Amino acid sequence: MAKIRALIVDDEPLARERIADLLVGDAEIEIIGECGDGLAAVEAIERQKPDLLFLDVQIPELDGFDVLEAIEEAPVIIFVTAYDQYALRAFEVHALDYLLKPFDRERFDKALQRAKHQIARDRAGAVNQELVALLADLKARPKALERLVIKTGGRVFFLRVDEIDWIEAAANYVKLHVGRESHLLRETINGLAAKLDPDKFIRIHRSIIVNLERVKELQPWFHGDYVVILQDGTQLTSSRNYRDHLRKLLGKSA
Numbered sequence: 001m002a003k004i005r006a007l008i009v010d011d012e013p014l015a016r017e018r019i020a021d022l023l024v025g026d027a028e029i030e031i032i033g034e035c036g037d038g039l040a041a042v043e044a045i046e047r048q049k050p051d052l053l054f055l056d057v058q059i060p061e062l063d064g065f066d067v068l069e070a071i072e073e074a075p076v077i078i079f080v081t082a083y084d085q086y087a088l089r090a091f092e093v094h095a096l097d098y099l100l101k102p103f104d105r106e107r108f109d110k111a112l113q114r115a116k117h118q119i120a121r122d123r124a125g126a127v128n129q130e131l132v133a134l135l136a137d138l139k140a141r142p143k144a145l146e147r148l149v150i151k152t153g154g155r156v157f158f159l160r161v162d163e164i165d166w167i168e169a170a171a172n173y174v175k176l177h178v179g180r181e182s183h184l185l186r187e188t189i190n191g192l193a194a195k196l197d198p199d200k201f202i203r204i205h206r207s208i209i210v211n212l213e214r215v216k217e218l219q220p221w222f223h224g225d226y227v228v229i230l231q232d233g234t235q236l237t238s239s240r241n242y243r244d245h246l247r248k249l250l251g252k253s254a
Helices: 013-023 038-048 064-070 084-092 105-123 129-139 189-195 240-250
Strands: 004-009 029-035 052-056 076-081 097-100 147-152 155-160 166-170 173-178 181-185 201-205 208-211 215-220 226-230 235-237
Touching: 004 013, 004 038, 004 105, 013 029, 013 105, 029 038, 038 064, 038 155, 052 064, 064 076, 064 147, 076 105, 097 105, 147 181, 166 189, 189 201, 189 208, 201 235, 201 240, 226 240
Parallel strands: 004 029, 004 052, 052 076, 076 097
Antiparallel strands: 147 155, 166 173, 166 208, 173 181, 201 208, 215 226, 226 235
């Protein structure tokens, strides 16, 4: 059987060294890397596809939970932290195990054996219900989406949806207009519209969504269409199909 490829993520060099020392000599384990912050962890996970992740909760840039939200696929996860208040949340995202610093070899070996067993089951084709639940939880957005993960130019950052002025469709992407900047997100406009708060964002055209807080004025146009003018002067054209939606949410008589 192929070795289990492990990645260690902790901002403390001594903590990373401690885990590495406990893994050294295990013929089943290959340490493929170490990371000291969340952004580096996301990049390493997506590039190297580890089987096993030792993940500290409190790390710079992105914390351990944000790392899991940003990655496409999650490996088997053992959370590591000095603070036990994170334990409940760790298990809520279906971590395999949770190591509270300082831990001894016996406790570490117990977690490692559980991980080996889980990975062996996965490789044998067994259904990994815990991982399925984890991925479902991380991909499922709340009814009122609050932020988006943006990946651009090798960077990963979070964008609060309240900062978005308007959104336009771009094939299998959407373009998010935020002040003078714009960001591409791999998502259809139908998919994104279903996740946004309908009391804050409305669709005025099959390819345009606007933030109601940015709307300054509505002007009647031809054939039941409207020109929607935003606070920064941007002019967008709505269509008749969305006229009732505009009238309902803005309280305008059309």
